[in-house]
Amino acid sequence: MLASPSQTNSASSRATSVNANFVEFTDVFADLAAFTPAANSVYIYGTTPEARSAHSAAWEAKSSGVSFVRQVSHERWSAVFDAPAGPTNLELRNATSLSQFWAQFGGRTTYLDITGLGHHVWAPLLRTASRTIDDLRVVYVEPVDYSRSDAPTEGEIFDLSEKIGGIAPIPGFASLSMIPGDDFHLVVLLGFEGTRFSYLLENVQPPGGQVTPIVGVPGFKPQYPFYAYQGNKSPLLDSQAWKTVRYVTANCPFSAYSLLEAIADSTKLPLKIAPIGTKPHSLGAVLYAIRMGASVELVYDHPIRTARRTVGSSRALVYRVSALLTRNLNAP
Numbered sequence: 001m002l003a004s005p006s007q008t009n010s011a012s013s014r015a016t017s018v019n020a021n022f023v024e025f026t027d028v029f030a031d032l033a034a035f036t037p038a039a040n041s042v043y044i045y046g047t048t049p050e051a052r053s054a055h056s057a058a059w060e061a062k063s064s065g066v067s068f069v070r071q072v073s074h075e076r077w078s079a080v081f082d083a084p085a086g087p088t089n090l091e092l093r094n095a096t097s098l099s100q101f102w103a104q105f106g107g108r109t110t111y112l113d114i115t116g117l118g119h120h121v122w123a124p125l126l127r128t129a130s131r132t133i134d135d136l137r138v139v140y141v142e143p144v145d146y147s148r149s150d151a152p153t154e155g156e157i158f159d160l161s162e163k164i165g166g167i168a169p170i171p172g173f174a175s176l177s178m179i180p181g182d183d184f185h186l187v188v189l190l191g192f193e194g195t196r197f198s199y200l201l202e203n204v205q206p207p208g209g210q211v212t213p214i215v216g217v218p219g220f221k222p223q224y225p226f227y228a229y230q231g232n233k234s235p236l237l238d239s240q241a242w243k244t245v246r247y248v249t250a251n252c253p254f255s256a257y258s259l260l261e262a263i264a265d266s267t268k269l270p271l272k273i274a275p276i277g278t279k280p281h282s283l284g285a286v287l288y289a290i291r292m293g294a295s296v297e298l299v300y301d302h303p304i305r306t307a308r309r310t311v312g313s314s315r316a317l318v319y320r321v322s323a324l325l326t327r328n329l330n331a332p
Contacts, residue, residue: 022254027318032059032141035316039064042105044081044125045113045139046071048305052141052313053116067105071117076302077171079121092120092171098128107132111318113139114279119300123286124172130290130325138319140279142220142251144312146192160193165302167203173289173298185210185269186299187260188241189277189285192224192231196276196301201239204272204299211241212263216250216278220314224250228277248281251317254324256284264292274299283319291325 029035032055037043043066047053060068072087073080079090085104091097102110110133114122129136146160186206188197190213201211213236217225225247229236236242248259264271273289273296275282289296 022252022324025254025320025324026252027320029316029318032313032316035139035318037063037066037111038109040066041109041111042067042069043111043113044069044071045111046074046116046118046121048116049307050116050143050310052143052310053113067108071121074118074121076120076165076168090125092124093174095128095172098124098172099132101125102129102132105133107134109135109137111137111139113141114283115139115141118305119275119282119286120171120302123170123282123298126283126286126321127172127290130287130321134322136322138253138283138321139316140251140283140319141316142314143310144314145221146310147306147308160191160306161196161303162306163304164196164199165304167200167299167301170286170298170300173286183207183269184272184297185212185263185267186272186274187212187214187263188274189214189256189281190216190228190232191277192227193276193303194232194235196303197232197235198238199301200274200276200299201235204274206272209240209244210267210269211239211244212267213241213245214256214259214277214281215245215247216281217247219250220278250278251280253280253282253284253287253319256281257288260285260288270295270297272297272299274301276301280317280319287321287325 045055047070067084070082071079072082077092079092081088081090083104088101090101110129112122112125112129126138184206186204188200188211190197215225215228219225246259246263248255260271260273273285275285275298285298289298
């Protein structure tokens with residue numbers, strides 16, 4: 001029998017309770033219309049068919065002196081942004097290209113809206129910006145709900161991905177240390193897609209028992225943790241990883257970061273981290289990988305997303321990443 005989200009162990013309780021220390025680093029708005037970027041800032045974003053990624057002209061018009069920079073296209077290893085100086089092609093694996101992109105903004109307060117950007121785009125941008133921008137804030141807009149599958153199965157309750165692109169590094173996060181095959185611990189930040197979890201287990205092949213799944217509790221909505229269990233039932237049972245599930249708030253990247261620290265301390269092994277759950281959890285994993293360097297490997301399956309995978313837009317969360325990075329996450 002699978003454990004329920006209420007059956008947290010002491011470690012998960014510790015990770016959840018630490019959220020109170022991170023309240024000051026997250027601003028919550030009822031919706032994106034209630035949020036206004038700081039005057040003379042830079043706002044980096046992308047749009048998709050999802051309603052939550054679209055910013056109205058009225059919303060931009062009320063912003064004072066803000067430079068809005070939109071992603072206009074992207075490939076696996078590159079992206080084009082409509083920057084103030086004209087269309088800018090970014091080589092996402094090229095640190096010089098990324099640094100030059102950020103340099104044109106002169107260190108202004110910068111918002112990186114990850115809602116409509118793929119992991120392969122926002123993660124390398126974040127990596128470079130965290131070293132060059134003094135006031136970096138990450139924006140994420142929660143959906144009202146996720147699109148249900150027309151023919152739901154145990155591993156595909158929602159219509160979220162068309163197919164899996166394959167295991168490959170996120171640009172800028174390729175590990176050169178070559179962690180030995182039997183000397184790592186796999187941490188999987190779970191979403192609703194059990195097919196992705198199964199695919200990772202098959203391709204990464206973690207050593208026996210060295211798997212820790214993380215479920216978002218509380219979720220964006222109360223029922224979401226149960227959907228995560230339902231969607232991932234088969235791989236959780238087959239791998240026996242249901243015994244080691246940990247919990248942390250679904251929309252708090254900083255608590256996810258802290259939990260990753262705790263897992264690393266308890267296992268004493270290098271971590272391979274698969275960010276296939278919420279984008280806030282993925283943000284926490286990327287921040288952790290940035291801080292830890294070659295001792296951590298991000299494992300990603302590059303899914304091809306369904307065009308209209310979510311319904312509506314809900315709360316907007318603004319994470320003060322720079323403020324967080326300047327202090328020790330475990331400080332009281």
